[in-house]
Amino acid sequence: MAPNPPPASPHNQPAAPYGTPDTPHITVRGRAHLEVDPELARIHITVNARGADRRDTLTDLTRRNTLALDLLKTHGDAVEHLATSALTITPELGRHGRGERVRAYHGHVHITAELTDFTALGELTTALADLELTRVDGPWWTLRPDSPAHRTARRQAVHEAVQRAREYAEALDTALAALLELADTDDEDTHPHTLTAQTTRSPRRTRGAGPDDEPAPLDLEPQRQHIHAQVTARFTMAPPQL
Structure with a gap:
């Protein structure tokens, strides 16, 4: 005959979902909001060509596309990612x-x-916009998906939740006992990264300027990013003396 199991200890008994007078629960939220400098700037370049002959139009488009790509590649490591997203030839x-x-x-x-080098960004966008039949859209400022700023915001949200729970417990002249649950309740769609967009077009040359004169680089001010994090934490606390 199997021996009877030892009586359950109060420490290993599952907690009631909503707490009991002997094991009251406390549920709080912790939030964090950071404002940080962007890490990436994204620009979209559209190269255009138009002609009466299909093959000549394609040849002209290839030439203009090569000029734009070569210009981008001259900036070396400043351009972290480069991709051609679409090519179209449409008859009118x-x-x-x-x-x-x-x-x-x-x-x-x-x-x-x-781009990661914002110093080169103004020079590059101006040079691209100065190309014939070339449109530049942007910049869009953002952070990397694995940016340390996201981790910092999450840690701050957890610290705020713990601090808030302690303050509630201290208001009852008691203390926290254990953490029951920690849930990440932040909704990225609710708090998107702040992005700004603008369109840059070919600058007008000043009167008297020669055809080989280059336009002055655009002065682009990076848009600071807003990072949000939110957690819900549930604790047990020692029974207060009410």
């Missing part, structure tokens, strides 16, 4: 006549670049 049909007559061909190449 004539509006008159019964037949389908192509009036012109339009070509577009979309390039995305991410």
